[in-house]
Each structure stands twice: as structure tokens, then as C-alpha cells.
Amino acid sequence: xxDTYQKITELLEKGETxxxxxxxxxxxxxxxxxGTKMIIMNDQTTYGTIGGGCVESAAIMAAIETxxxxxxxxxxxxxxxxxxxxxxxxxxxxxxxSIEILQPIPTLLVIGSGHIAxxxxxxxxxxxxxxxxxxxxxxxxxxxxxxxxxxxxxxNGIAEIKITPQTYVIIVTRHQYDEAAxxxxxxxxxxxxxxxxxxxxxxxxxxxxxxxGISKELLHKVYAPIGLDIGSETPTEIATSIIAEVIKHRRxxxxxxxxxxxx
Numbered sequence: 001x002x003d004t005y006q007k008i009t010e011l012l013e014k015g016e017t018x019x020x021x022x023x024x025x026x027x028x029x030x031x032x033x034x035g036t037k038m039i040i041m042n043d044q045t046t047y048g049t050i051g052g053g054c055v056e057s058a059a060i061m062a063a064i065e066t067x068x069x070x071x072x073x074x075x076x077x078x079x080x081x082x083x084x085x086x087x088x089x090x091x092x093x094x095x096x097x098s099i100e101i102l103q104p105i106p107t108l109l110v111i112g113s114g115h116i117a118x119x120x121x122x123x124x125x126x127x128x129x130x131x132x133x134x135x136x137x138x139x140x141x142x143x144x145x146x147x148x149x150x151x152x153x154x155x156n157g158i159a160e161i162k163i164t165p166q167t168y169v170i171i172v173t174r175h176q177y178d179e180a181a182x183x184x185x186x187x188x189x190x191x192x193x194x195x196x197x198x199x200x201x202x203x204x205x206x207x208x209x210x211x212x213g214i215s216k217e218l219l220h221k222v223y224a225p226i227g228l229d230i231g232s233e234t235p236t237e238i239a240t241s242i243i244a245e246v247i248k249h250r251r252x253x254x255x256x257x258x259x260x261x262x263x
Contacts, residue, residue: 004037004048008102011039015164015189017103018042019063023050028093030079031055042067055079055095063099072100104166105130106250109190110146111154111181112172113138116196119239120170121145127243129168132161154181163188168246170226171195178205186218192249194226194242228255 019040031051039047040063108124113135124131125145132148134157140149150157167190171181202224227241
């Protein structure tokens, strides 16, 4: 059991999202007891065991569906032959499994330290992200909500940040070092990379990096110009449009109006 808990910690530190199946009830003859856990990844890789055989196969399938839906569930299995209404086992007992989803707290990495960055930091904490600010001129007192402020050039400071599939990168350098920031994060594991700038400014930055050998396909993954079109003008409004896009990306939203009859 200790190894399973250690693996859970390891996976969370890597930024992985996965399911954990736990036996919460057991009646009669069962291969494993209450509290036994098994980790199930999206690719059906598992760590630990809840008894093997058909019950484990059924749990894996249920876990994959749970990961797709994003909602925990409780499932019951009868460990009997199929003709007796079971799942093809001879134990004769019954087990109830709790299948939950574990994922690390997402990180909002703000590269830059201007007014938009200040608003992004505040909004990032409101939506319960870990917030990291990276900028050579950043001061902790200017970003009291930030979990970490790294006052270093991006090429040096990026080494202090663990970018995982749960990292959302926002480049808002006031165009002082857009290319340098993109260069450092474009090949990372970040789930989202966005950059503030006009279409012309974005095109200029992309052309510079393509001349350095960075592919067009890789650059097309960058959200730039960044944010949803809500008519934003002030730094706080711009930050709000950016955070809205981050939430849309994370939750799989459409960005459309919810009001009936509105597009």
C-alpha cells in the first residue's frame, strides 16, 4: 500500500492526471480487502492491484470512462460466474469500488510584470491556480498573491520552474522579450501557451523563431493573440479575457453565450 501512495505522490509531482480505484466494501470471498488501491492512467497503464482477473479489467474500463467524464463514481461487482450474474470469477464475493480522479493543482506561469500580469496573478488565485511570476524586474511586494516570484531573465529563471501538463503559460512581457520567452517554453510539456500582442506583433515573433528552426506547426499551438473576444480594453479586462480562455481550455468549454436565443 505504501508503494501505491508513493506512486500517487510521484505522478502528482509530474503533473499527471489519473484515476484511483479503491475497494470500499467487500463481502464474502474476495481477492483483496477494503482499502486496497489501484492507479489507472489514461493509456490503461496500472500501478498496484485490486485482485487481478475480471474485476481488475472491469475496474480499468470504469476508470477510463471516469477520466473521460471527469466525474467520480462508485461501482459494484459480483465475483461469480457470468451465468450467475457475475463478471466471470469464482470467488463468490462482492466488492464495491470508489473510482476517483486525482490531478495536481494547475500552475499559471506569468512571464512579465506589467499591469496585465498583476491582474492575471489576482485572477489566477481566485480560480485556485498556483501562480508563478517570472520577470527580471518583478518584485514580490508587487505580486502579493503569487506563490512564487522569480526576478531573473527568462532563460535563467525558467530552470527554477517545473513545467508539467498542468502548466498554463502566459507571456505578457510588453514585447520586451517575447521571442526569448517563447523560445524557452515552446517545446515544454505545458498544456497551454498564450502570448499577448497584436496580429502583426505575433507574426513578427513567429517569423523570428521560424528562422531559428522552430516549426510552424509547433508555433500554431500558441494562443496568440491571446484571450477571448469580449471587447476588453483595460489591463484587468484583458486579463479577464485571458483567464476566460484558460478556463475554456481546461474545462473544454465553447466560449458561446449561455443565454437562450443568443449566439
